[in-house]
Amino acid sequence: MNPRRYTHREKKDADLAEEIESHLAHEQDANTGRGLPSEEARRQARLKFGNPRSTREAVWRYRSLPWLDDAWRDFRFALRSLAKTPGFALIAIAVIAVGIGANTAVFSVINTVLLKPLTYPDPQSLVMLMNSGPRGTFPGANVPKFNIWRQQTSIFSVVAAYDRGGAGLNLTGGSEPEQIQGVHVSAGYFRLFGAPLAAGRTFTAAEDSPNGGRVVVLSYGLWKRRYGANPSVIGRTIQLDNQPYLVVGVIGRGFVTEAPADLWLPWQFDMASHDMAHYFVVSARLRPGVTIPSLMLIRATARKRELATRSALGAGRWQIVRQLLIESLTLSLTGGVLGLILGFTGVRLLLAIAPGGIPRIGEDGSAVTLDAHVLLFTLGVSVLTGILFGLVPALSASRPNLAATLNESSSRSGVGFRSGRIRSLLVISEMALALILVIGAALFIRTFMKLQGVDPGFDPHNVLTLAMSVSGDRFRKTASVEQVIRAGTERLASVPGVAGAAAGNGLPLQGAFGMSFDVVGRPKGNTPFTGIVGYYSVSWNYFDTFRIPLLRGRSFTDRDDGSAPGVVIINEAMAKQYWPKGDPLGDRLQKGVGAGPVFAEPPRQIIGIVGDTRDEGLNRDAAPTMYIPIAQMPDAETVLNARVVPLWWVIRSNGDPHALAAPVTAALREASGGLPVAHVRTMDEVEVGVTSRQRFNMLLLTVFGLSGLLMAAIGIYGLMAYSVQQRTQEMGIRMALGAQASNIRNMVIRQGMFLAVIGVALGIGGAFWLTRFIAGFLFGVKAWDPLAFIATPLLLCCVALFAVWIPARRATRVDPMTALRFE
Template sequence: MFHELRFAIRTLLKSPTFTLVAVLTLALGIGANTAIFSVVNSVLLHALPYPQAGRMVLVLENAKGFGEMATAYPNFLDWAAQNKVFESQAVIREDSFTLTGVGEPEHIRAIKASAGIFSTIRARPSMGRAFLRDDDRRGAGGVVILTDGLWKRRFGADPSVIGRSLRLDQKPYTVIGVMPSGFRMPMMACDLLIPVGLDADMGRWSHYLTSVARLKPGVSMAQAHSNLDGISQTLQRQYPDSNGGWSLQVQSLQGYINDQVGTALLVLLGAVGLVLLIACANIANLLLARATTRRREFAIRAALGASRSRVVRQMLTESVLLALIGGGIGLLVASWGIDFLVSLKPADFPLAETIHLDSSMLLFTLAVSIATGLIFGITPAFESWRLNLNESLKEGGRTAGTCSRHALRKALVVCEIALSLVLSIGAGLLIKSFINVTKVHPGFRVENVLTMELTLPKAAYSDDIKTAAFYDRLLENAKHLPGINAAGAASNLPLSNMNWETGFYIEGQPKPARASDLQYAEASVVAGDYFQAMGMRLVRGRFFSGKDQRDTPKVMIIDENLAAKYWPNQDPVGKRLFIIGGSLREVVGVVGHIKYTGLDRDTRVEVFTPFTQMPYRDMYLTFRTSADPAAMSAAISNAVHALDKDLALYDVRTMQQLVSRSLSMRRFSVLLLVIFAGLALLLAAVGIYGVMAYSVAQRSHEMGIRMALGARAADVRGLVVRQAMRLAFIGVVIGLSTAFALTRVMSSLLFGVTATDPPVFTGISVLLVVVALLASYVPARRATRVDPIVALRYE
């Protein structure tokens, strides 16, 4: 083996151009595969970064017709006390605060968590202590645990931080612990942790918490389902109004993450795998061409006593060596590729911080390199096995084995075209889906709208009167700023990943006996000129006005979908709805339907309540501007601080940025698949060019004779182009059949287009034929430049 390796190195060094082209092609293919597989491995295959993560599950509440929803805190307390399948359980929710008392005010991310979170995720503070059950109850003293990042950034890694006081939304909290470096919460990022029970909503209607649990050793998912099903039935009997029709479901934490991004990542992995197969076909073609020039060498070696197996082993050694060199450089490509992928990823991409090259990726690259070398080396090695010793040693044996080799090269090119077609059709379907999504009207005018979030601290704004007074003054001052055309605010903003649903029923209809029989709508509390700032269409009635106050009749605005569903062919203005947990409200206006959760998602019907009748401390400020909205952020910040210097604005974005962010996962998938499809087309074009150039070189004497007998240059060009077109058409037919079967896998990623969309299939097929035509044109022109006299003399 050492002899074959040494000879392989010497042989590759003798052909630097061939070696460089092959190594770079393989480096791109193997590097891209390693980069994508690193993402798949970290997100889908590798265990979550928690001890015995396979036992971690989510507990979801579910009602027929509404799907999976978050957990109500009282329900959590009940099933946490009654279940027999969980070793520990906890609820968590994202929140945010303005941190003061340690330098300049700063908006920070927090997670409210119950005391069981630390035993559930098996993490403990590196300093201080975790939450106790007594910390996790209403009225308890405020305590907080810092993350390592916040401790270092705002407290200078001071080891005496334990016991220090800080203020969150102007309320005092005591630091009781610091989490270790690398600590992460499931599905959420944070700067600090606070007990959830301090101000938990005790209503069973309020589904707002994420439930995480750890199964007891040996407990199966089926057993957990069965146990929770019994508990949910008990809760339905005890609380029919709020829990009737609701069930409890269990889903593995890993399975939940897989559902979010699994299909997209597996499609990308399949795509990059096709690119590597196309690269293998290209290298195999190069090796076949190279083997033609080396057949006398192989024949001489055989004549001197080398066995056929020795020759085959030598060729496979060269192939695997090429692949290993390509794989080594591919690791550098993969490292750059991972950085590129992470920079492109959507903001909410799960476990992005765990994506990196590790020892398992080194083993993957090694395995892929060896497998790749064997794949593209097996065909030339097989041809060398079939070597005709006598023919190859004859001086006229120049064409020995040419027919079979050329047939193999044609077959490889057909495979390249077919695989490129499959990949390009996939990219075409995603592009068309993306275009369709971008054409969806969100229900409001996105241009020139600036948004930002503001949270009023409960300590300073303890009642509705103070809260309402602050926002009234702020919006009134803001709308007089130069460049501001309208100023408003809302408790929920479209496409902001924050939505609030409320149950309702129509006046005059029987009150539903069970909570699951209620109708649900997206709900938002709005202030000021919110509808005008968002550019929403008024269909009927009026917007809210100054006459809608706390002591006036309760009113609401609904969207046109709710009006069409419950009052078809009627004027809904003047009709009334019962809002669960609220009151009877009269409809005073109807606005156009908007896309709350995504341009590609069906949104529930929508209801809007005036801020003056339901003040809310956490609001999204919205401003319609006459110029660049981003340029107005400083002026608005000054207006806020003029009223309260301790407040911090955060998530300052234009509405166009929010729309763009909502499309980030689709954009991520489309961009990568287009890159891979473009690379596949390039490799296919190179393959077609190589086969046609090889064919012209082998048939140069034939071309010369044809031209000597009167054939025109156009006839010779047509001969070469027709040969390329035959290969292209065969590849397209095979590729169409394969794509018809495989594209169904990506149906869940498509929008407004079927997995077998005829225009995409037709357009990509034509593109492949055009690419084949262009790739064959240069060899076709070269064929017409053969000198007939030289060709005849050579014969």
């Protein structure tokens, strides 16, 4: 039998095990050199190695314990060393905590909103197909375009159409009718987004074709809430708008959609249709291979003499590096823990302050958490900070010229103001970056203030809005919808506190449909129609309820119904753009030109001009818009509208509109024959949602700006306080030679403000260059806004002056005799 061959590592461990066994049997007395009795030797060995259960464990302890002992000793020394300079320790921890805290809070939100990948498989291959037109780029589609896109099989593996929330549906058949959110989709939708199945199946191609039958796929939430997650619901029918729908499947838990969905229904497009109306969006998946064309540096200098002394007494270079790294990591990890606490608190504050309308944050911000990525990010920043700002000075300080360092006095050891170039650059950088951030925050704050002062063109106060679904066979005629509106308006008039009520297919500030039109008798030239404008269908009292002013002509009345001649009202922006020198009240227009048979109807007489409302958002100018009576809509258009948008009720109150929610809901249910309402909000809340993005941008940059401002103040204070401490002897000599306290104070202030002014100057230059990239997010404010570029530097200089004043005053209190003995 061949003897076993040992590796080099095994041979070393075997030798070490033999050495340990020798220790266990014959431990030497360090003082006398005499051999110890066996029991005493074993006792001392246990004290040294613990009580190992095996030779292997003893080997591990023998190798690791010296490291742990040295590290623990260095850690205790680091604590004692930092305790001797509590000001430095507190400043370092504060800077790290503020920096990490602000970044953690903001990163937590940004990570959820922007950085987290979509939950769909292979998200980088998902694309949304866009259109370009006179109104700009928009994500709309019609049936002919969808048919063309789905035929591009060499580019796309799957193409799907869907709406972004659509109209509500009335779920009946239970104890209480409920309005739920149904989303119309094409058959490829679930495969496109990788929707998991909890039960059953999704739509077939045959079910997604005309006359494919009434089928529905439930969401996991609705399945669990309404049907107790009972698998037997598959194959049963449910009542939607009093029509039976066959449940064919349930989508699994965790499937996230752009708009909340309770269930999905097939679009059932007729691919031969020439309907040109854009009322849904299309996404696709690309085929594989297809692509879309500082403080640690300051402290290390001050400790050169200490480290040189330790080196002269025999400390090795690695021991010095290890000591400085442990001190640095102690500070950075302490600051990191405090920063994490500040960050967690900051996340809650951000979500409490930030308005609604921010995507992907979940209900009440439930999706924004300090998840593993944030925790690892914070830990990584803390460790990296400790290593970076500890290793560089450690390597530098661990190889000094011992004689030169030990011979120089502390006042001449390169720690004075003029020789502290790196420290000065750090402060200048902090000031410059802080100024850029604060200027950005000031621009967003002014943008938000400008938005708050914008006149939306209507009175949003004391207005309650509610959504009602008018889909299904009952409402296939416009007259049926008109009847509900008349009955609802009459019933609401008797509710105490109601000052007016109206209905329409949309609300101001939320965007209107686009509609093509021709001015009858006007030459079109080479264009297929005169133009495309915003479009609303509204009840006769819509303008009075919203207090939209009538500028010329007349408003709608309750007599403008389906039996009356067609009429239309335009806004001032449309009159100015398409009748710059003429009178629109004498003309007729044909709406829906080229949009397909759904919108076919006789021309309409322009009867009035109303004021502009900012329907595309407060930060955009009012767009040309037309209004028609909802009672005069073609039946086919009424059916299409009901699939896409709900009927919006608008109620003006004499007091708090929230107080009317219950009686108004009851009145509308009685007037409509039991139809439920949903999305109960005030117009003030709608307006807050519209400005949510701008407010969120302002909030994030303000947090960064204030944290940068605080860190700059801490940094310049730390530098000047350190400079005063290191120049104690020099200042004592100056005062002993007759220098006045005011001279010393002014000298310190002058030196500190010199750095601040340099940083401010560089920051202004950087801000002029960088703010142009955020110009598209601003409203009513130029990227070079004079107020922001004047007030912000003054503010930062005031903060810097305050930070310098404290150590400057301390410098005037130096006792000359004490200073002359200072070393």
